[in-house]
Amino acid sequence: MNAGFLFFIQLVVSGIALGCLYALIAIGFVLILKATDIMNFAQGEVIMLSAFICYFLVTTFHIPFLAAVLLTGIAAGLMGIVTERLILRPMLGEPVFAVVMVTIGLSIFLRSMAGILFGHNNLVFPSPFPREAVKMGGIVLSQTEIWIMLSSLVLVTVFFLFFKYSRMGLAMRGTADDQDVALLMGISVKQVFALIWAVSFATAAASGVFLANVMVINLGLSSVAISAFPAIILGGLESIPGAIIGGLAIGIIENLAGGYLDQVIGGGVKDVTPFVVLFLVLMIRPYGLFGKKEIERV
């Protein structure tokens, strides 16, 4: 294989690994959006908190990695239920703006609580994955990345099956479609909402744990959620497959821009490109690639 082509493939492959992370983060957002129409601005803080929790479970309490991940997921899920019950339930029926603002308030609160509880030092996660990278025909992938991709795949499949076949999943989809009808059909919308928040926070926890493995853990971790915004919009706000494709697309685009454009145009095009792409996509399709097209009859 010629070197230029290999370079391209390598960029794409590591872009996919990055995209899986974005997709996971995006799914966390989309779950809540789909069911409750709320953009949860505190999602990034949940990601960051989970990373910290997992870190301390592994280092201070010497819990094996897998168990720690499970515990982190449960902790995040509980946090989701508590958030829903204490903060968002009272806001039911209030204007969307007020609810969004509450999540912004929550993000401020959680970020400073993280600082108080876990300190401000840069922490490095003792990665359980071996350091040796895997080589396949000249393409290099770290074991962490392979695990990220595999776990994302598993998670997505689980979600798919859950929403397609399980009773609760169907109830969730029903609620997302029409709350009133769902209520009439005997679905406990309150329960569904609590569960949605729990599942979404647990997904955030999964992405937090993976991020902890590739990045330095500090309070800045929460801003990664902002880099996932283009993925959410690109896929369309209410579509889980959309979030996945959006995430992957943004990951690849970001890496390609970094690999090719940065040298030519210079100066951090890597970070801006996703937003430019997002803007252009919205001009052509105002509801993202897979979003619900609202039909208005006048």
Next chain:
Amino acid sequence: MAIRSKTFHESYREDIKLFETIWIKFWIGLFLVVLSVLPLIGDPYIVYLINLSCIATIAALGLNILTGFTGQISLGHAAFFAIGAYSTAIIADRLEVPFWICLPASGVLAACAGLLVGVPCLRLKGLYLAMATMSFGVVVEFVVITWENVTKGVRGMSVPTLSLLGFSLDSNNKLYYFLIVLTALAIIAATNLMRTRVGRAFIAIRDRDIAAEVIGVNLTQYKVMAFVISSFYAGVAGGLYAYVMEYIHPEHFTFLLSVQYLAMIIVGGLGSILGSVFGAVFITVIPEFIKALAQFLTLLFPVLQDKYDDGWNIAAFGLLIILFLIFEPKGLSGVWMRIKTCFKNWPYTY
């Protein structure tokens, strides 16, 4: 002789009057007097906070016109603010023209940017619009950092001192009156705007855009107009910010600033002029207030002195926003309305 027990409106003109009763005039007058003597009593620290609040008020008014009145969510307000600030800095620095050219010019430049964003965003709604405006913010930040010949990039720019009729307003106490007057003008202009056809068209678009179009509101024209007016306000506020801070840097205008403006109008009250003022003051002053309170507490309980983590200040601020919105989703203007009716209807309050 009829005794008026309450304010009744007998004509449409009366209904849309700027100052409803003589008492409102009185209170506003009293408030202005207090404001005007404040720099004599308060120290520069308080004056500076009021200056910041004034700037925030003007910017928040702009965002409220777009988001609160017209219903178009923007997460890119900081970008227009930045364009205003940089325009003022560049025009004042390079062309050495006085402020009365600089400020309107930066407003107009920001408004042009608003036009540039407003037109392609016509078809977008809700969160999609929020994200599109946010990407605009990211792009502006990138341009400001990269276009070094003009903006000096990450080195930041110094801004010449504002001079008014030969006086150089080189301190915050001197800028104070200038800012108060401009803020008052901005408030009056916004209030007046909302009483006109344009304002009513904005509100109609917010409430139901299709219905608005049916009754003859030109959606395209008014949506773009809302964008333009909003960014004009942001641009002027940005220019003032440049004068007050005397130094601007791309890091001053991040996404977080946009979120902060959104917070101001939501906490203050969407679609309320008074709400923008309340919200701006609240978000600017409350963190300092909490800090002072915390310092007072550590003086009271010296045990806390070494253990106290400043993170609590910010946590308290976040919690305050949450609790506040849970108990009063209409924001500060909702509280204000309730207090007002309470007094108005006294002793028959229920």
Next chain:
Amino acid sequence: MEFKKMKRVLIAIALICLVVSPALAERGVTKDTIKLGLILVKTGPVAALGLPDGHGMVDYMRYLNDQGGVHGRKVEVIWEDDEFQAPKSVAALKKLIHRDKVLSLITTGGSNQTIANMKTINKYRISNIPNALMREFFDPYQPYIFAMGATYECQYQCIVDYIFDDMKAEKPRIGVLYAKKEYGKIGLKAIRERAKAYGVDLVSELVLPTGAVDASSQVLTLQKNRVDYVITCDVLPPVISFLKTAEKYSYKPKAVFGFNWATDDMIVKACGKGAENYIGVNFVGGWGDDSPGMKLVRDIAKAYGRDPKSLGLTSLYIHGVGASYLFGEAFKRAGKDLNPDSLKAAFETFQDVDTGGIFPPLTYTDKSHAPPEMVKLFKADVPNKRLVSITDWRTPKKID
């Protein structure tokens, strides 16, 4: 008519306000105390830098007080958090001056905040040591800014010198990773010019964002361009990300360099073997250095319960102690009659002040507050998880 009257009163009030200038009473010094301010970020993502620095400053002042204070006065430090935002920093400085009435500030924070505060600093004669290493702070002369720490230019010149002189590189392929911040831009320019002076052009100039999730595209590009000396102009977290990613792609340049904000034991703790080829420069001594100054730093940390393991960035703690040390020295020299002017004058008597290895020896005069342009180079000691100095203080060499 009434309105007219009111207007007249208002104008009169306004004029009085314009005329009355703030009274300049003696601030912050009593018979037995000195009030000193400090603005450094305590909360948020940047607090990792602000906290250890501030702790160092506070701890040294405590140490000074426990030794009996200076001329019978105890030093009281008031630390304000600015959340790394210029508007809040300006507010904090106004509060410290007018509310707390401090004599001066140890530091007003980073470059952004210090420049925003410059006018107030000059007006109220606040002698301070900014945490920023830009030329603007001493060239041209700023009367109340006492710059400490080699400029970014100097640091990067020393790095390039090291590549050519000590590593004896022949036609090295140098690549730069920089952040889009002051230090990144200044660093990039300095490296480019220095390399040019040696007759070499840079092979790659890539941006490494501060919040980068991964550095794959950067590493791959460097690898493709066969860069064998990487110079980073970025803070710790992204440099760690880079080293880890480089290890993943088994990209092994001959050396990876970093400047003072990324020269900390943390980097070896974080990357382990990945940091093998890491070389950093700094203008403070290393934590393990065998010098009286560094022993003092270690003793102070121990005395006030700062465990180097949980302290965070030890290099910043050292910086903090050093900055306070200079203030203590100035207080001693200013004598009994302490005020903003005598404090400034005291600083200006510094002549090769020896901090015992915390900082290089430094000199301030009434014409120049330039920092000593000297740095040490450090190399990773992977088994002991720390950086060890491999050179003494050195300056960039003269190139014609």
